[in-house]
Amino acid sequence: MKNIFLEEREIRKPTMVHALISLLGLVAVMVVGIVIMGADPHIPMFLGVIIASIVTMTLGYKWSDIEGMMIDGIAKAMQSVLILAIVGMMIGAWLLSGTIPTMIYYGLKLLSPKIFLVATVLICSITSLATGTSWGTMGTMGLALIGIGSGLGMPIGPTAGAVISGAYFGDKLSPLSDTTNLAPAMAGTDVFTHVKYMLKSTLLAYAIAMVFFGVYGFVHVSGGTVDSSQAEIIMNGLQDAFNINPLLLLPPAIVILAIALKIPAIPGITMGFIAAAIMAPIFQSGVSVSDILDVALNGFVCETDVESINDLLSSGGLLSMAFSILMVLIAMMYGGIMEGSRQLEVIINALLKVVKGPAALIGATELTAFFANAIMAEQYISILIPGRMFAPAYREKGIHPKSLSNALESAGTVTSCLIPWNTCGVFIATTLKITTSVYAPWAVFNYTMPLVCFILAFFGVTATEMTPEEQAKADAGELV
Numbered sequence: 001m002k003n004i005f006l007e008e009r010e011i012r013k014p015t016m017v018h019a020l021i022s023l024l025g026l027v028a029v030m031v032v033g034i035v036i037m038g039a040d041p042h043i044p045m046f047l048g049v050i051i052a053s054i055v056t057m058t059l060g061y062k063w064s065d066i067e068g069m070m071i072d073g074i075a076k077a078m079q080s081v082l083i084l085a086i087v088g089m090m091i092g093a094w095l096l097s098g099t100i101p102t103m104i105y106y107g108l109k110l111l112s113p114k115i116f117l118v119a120t121v122l123i124c125s126i127t128s129l130a131t132g133t134s135w136g137t138m139g140t141m142g143l144a145l146i147g148i149g150s151g152l153g154m155p156i157g158p159t160a161g162a163v164i165s166g167a168y169f170g171d172k173l174s175p176l177s178d179t180t181n182l183a184p185a186m187a188g189t190d191v192f193t194h195v196k197y198m199l200k201s202t203l204l205a206y207a208i209a210m211v212f213f214g215v216y217g218f219v220h221v222s223g224g225t226v227d228s229s230q231a232e233i234i235m236n237g238l239q240d241a242f243n244i245n246p247l248l249l250l251p252p253a254i255v256i257l258a259i260a261l262k263i264p265a266i267p268g269i270t271m272g273f274i275a276a277a278i279m280a281p282i283f284q285s286g287v288s289v290s291d292i293l294d295v296a297l298n299g300f301v302c303e304t305d306v307e308s309i310n311d312l313l314s315s316g317g318l319l320s321m322a323f324s325i326l327m328v329l330i331a332m333m334y335g336g337i338m339e340g341s342r343q344l345e346v347i348i349n350a351l352l353k354v355v356k357g358p359a360a361l362i363g364a365t366e367l368t369a370f371f372a373n374a375i376m377a378e379q380y381i382s383i384l385i386p387g388r389m390f391a392p393a394y395r396e397k398g399i400h401p402k403s404l405s406n407a408l409e410s411a412g413t414v415t416s417c418l419i420p421w422n423t424c425g426v427f428i429a430t431t432l433k434i435t436t437s438v439y440a441p442w443a444v445f446n447y448t449m450p451l452v453c454f455i456l457a458f459f460g461v462t463a464t465e466m467t468p469e470e471q472a473k474a475d476a477g478e479l480v
Helices: 016-036 042-058 063-075 078-097 099-110 113-131 134-152 156-173 178-187 191-222 229-241 246-260 265-283 289-298 307-313 318-340 343-352 358-376 379-397 401-418 423-432 436-442 444-457 468-475
Strands: none
Touching: 016 042, 016 318, 016 343, 016 358, 042 063, 042 318, 042 343, 063 318, 078 099, 078 134, 078 246, 078 265, 078 289, 078 318, 078 423, 099 134, 099 229, 099 246, 113 134, 113 156, 113 191, 113 246, 113 265, 134 156, 134 229, 134 246, 134 265, 134 307, 134 423, 156 178, 156 191, 156 401, 156 423, 156 436, 156 444, 178 191, 178 379, 178 401, 191 401, 191 444, 229 307, 246 265, 265 289, 289 318, 318 343, 318 358, 318 379, 318 423, 343 358, 343 379, 358 379, 358 401, 358 444, 379 401, 379 468, 401 423, 401 436, 401 444, 423 436
């Protein structure tokens, strides 16, 4: 009896039927598992991995080939996994040391309710630009701002929307961001050309978001719906539970400075963790080394007389990120199979046959990136696979690679958080403790950005033709 897992067979090119079985099979199990049964996304995603593996074996691949595809996929997400793990430990240390409580306390003292949402967008934008990570921004500064918003009586949906809008604006434009570097690498241009080209469309979407949050914040406060007494309750509760000191703002300042000095994100975030770990026993009475190790692993449990503070500040720890980390690993298993077996290439090639004109190409790229976020549940895949698949089409039509990299970021990077089972959506739900359905309508920048990019493509702003010299360099495989 032949062993189908080991036998040598002729490898065949996948057809549209093969690709659709893998793709629609994943969609089916995700819909049934998540939407109908209310399950977490991990097991439905793994069932999708099984379906894609079976289809790939029918193409003649041995199990060792498929396993290699999964491992290659996971390897591409390892930086994401490491950042998740370190951010979890850092949040625990920042809570134990009083860093996040201090940010919340001073934020409540300094921020006016009428400008709070605009200030939230700006604070998260600056932090994300400096650090290059939307996840790190949301898990630290965003967590503090959620607490400040609660104290000012702001609904959690608009507050989270402002946090997410600012965090993804900075992530999209920061040269330190992994997605900002990945997109031009896939498209065939350099990161500085990419960032400069993104400015017009990104700033327009950002301005729309700022106007929205400014108007909403003013109307909300003018309508008399803000209960400022909650701010006093939270501030008093924080003072009773923590030693509030401006020096405790040093850990986030160290992270921002480290990354601004072009120290890589992982050691930069680690420095923030170490700084908080050193300061915890200095500023908070009774904190020992074993307490620091415990919160780094298990997270911080807040015990005050104010229930809202306990709910907000009981968070962090390496284990709290296990949900997100496992989702990343399983999602990349599926993405690795689909890319390695060339099943996605078949789908993209069929799509390109019906695409006419530069604007349509931009729209097709954005739609593909969005559906990659929805189907394969991982932000990196939404940039990596459409980028590789669409690059030849852009060269063939004479459209500059920076137009492709901009489209990838305008849809792939920013819409990932709008998908509940995407790793970004899972991270936000885990870290900020808010469901996607609550924050998504308020993530104005995130759903405005792809629309702005597509509309501007008709005016040549986000769809630029190459010069003959640039075309020659692109055909030669050089960066344009």
